[in-house]
Amino acid sequence: MHGSSHADPGSTPDGVATPLTTLVTSDDATPAGEGWDPGAVHGYPGELSAMLIPAQALQAKIGELARAVAADHTLESPPLLICVLKGAVIFVTDFARAMPIPSELEFMAVTSYGSATSSSGVVRILKDLDRDITGRRVVIVEDIIDSGLTLSWLVKNLATRGPAAIDVVALLRKPEAVKVDVDVRYVGFDIPTEFVVGYGLDYAERYRDLPFVGLLGEHMYR
Template sequence: MRNDVSHILFSEEDIANRIMVLGDAITRDYADKADDGIVLVTVLRGGAIFMADLARAIRLPVEIDFMAVSSYGSGMKSSGVVRILKDLSSSIEGKHVIVVEDIIDSGLTLSYLLKNLSARNPASIEVAALLRKKTESQSDVRSIYTGFECPDEFIVGYGLDYQERYRNLPYIAVLSSEHNE
C-alpha cells in the first residue's frame, strides 16, 4: 500500500501527538460538564479510528456513539445528498455532544449532521476534526478542536479511504494520482 501514496502528510507520531493535545483541550474545557454527560459521536467508518484514540486521550468519563451517513458513495466527490444509514443508539438530550469527524472537506455532511443533532436538544454541541481541508467552497462549519489543516488533495490513511481501501495505514498520505482516477 505504501507504493500507492505519493507522500505522507502526517506521520503516525504527528497524529498521536496532536490527538494528545486535542484530548488535553477537551479535558480542560469539559471538566465542569462531565456530570451532565459527554457524548462523542462519530460517523462510521472513517471517524472510528480517530474517535478511539481521542476517547483515550480525554481524561473524563465519556460515552461514545456512532452514526452511519452516506454522501459520497464510491466516488471522490460529495453527492450533496445526505442519508442516515444508522442512527444513534442513545438519546443525547441534555448532554454535551462532541462530533468527532475524520475530515472536514466540503462540510456538507457535517452541516447536515450538526443540524440533525441540534434538533435533539443536547446541552451543547461542538466539533473535533482531525483534518480540515483548505477549500474555497467549504461550508462554514465551526470546529473548535482541529488537528491539522491539509491541502485540497485526495488523502488516505488513519481511517480515510478510497473505495474502502487504505483506512488501516497508520499515517495520513496523499493518494498517488494513478490510484484515484
C-alpha cells in the first residue's frame, strides 16, 4: 500500500506532516489461489477473487482516522457521528470505540432515485435523525464514496439544520468514480474502481460480515 496525501494530513510528535489517506491499487490485492481462499472461512467459498485490505490494516487506519477527528474537535459537546445505513454500521461502531474522546451516534437511511450516472437523481430520506443538531459538530461516517452524489445531497441537507460544523470521514473512496466535488476531510483508503465487498459493503446484501475488504469474483455478478 502506498502513501498518498489526498486528505488533510495529520502530524507526528516531531511536527512532520503525515498523509492520512493510503492509496491502494490492484497490485496491493492478495489474489485467491494455491489453496488459499479469503472467503472460505467466512462461508463464501470460491466467491472472492482477492483480499484488497486485510482486517488488521482496516483497524489500524480506523484508529488513525478516529485520532485525527478527535484532535480537530474544539466544542464542549461531543462530536455527533451520523452513520449512513446500512453500509457504514460496522465502520461507525469500530470508529466510535477507537475515538479517544466521547462521541454520540445517530443514524440516517437515504435512497437515491434516477440512474446512477445522473446528477439529477432525487434523494429520499428513509430514516431521519432522532434529534436536533443545532450547534453540534456533525461527523458524517461513510463506508465508501464513489460518485459522491448522495453524500453531496446529504451534506447540503444537514447544513440547513444549523450545525456548528459538518465533517465527513470515509473509510474508502474511489477517486476515479467521483462525479461531484464533496469536501471530505478524512479518508482512509483510496481504492481502484473494482467491485469491493466486505466490512459493511455488500452485493445483494451479502458479504457485509467479512472483517476485511475483498474483491468479488466476476463470476458472482456477471
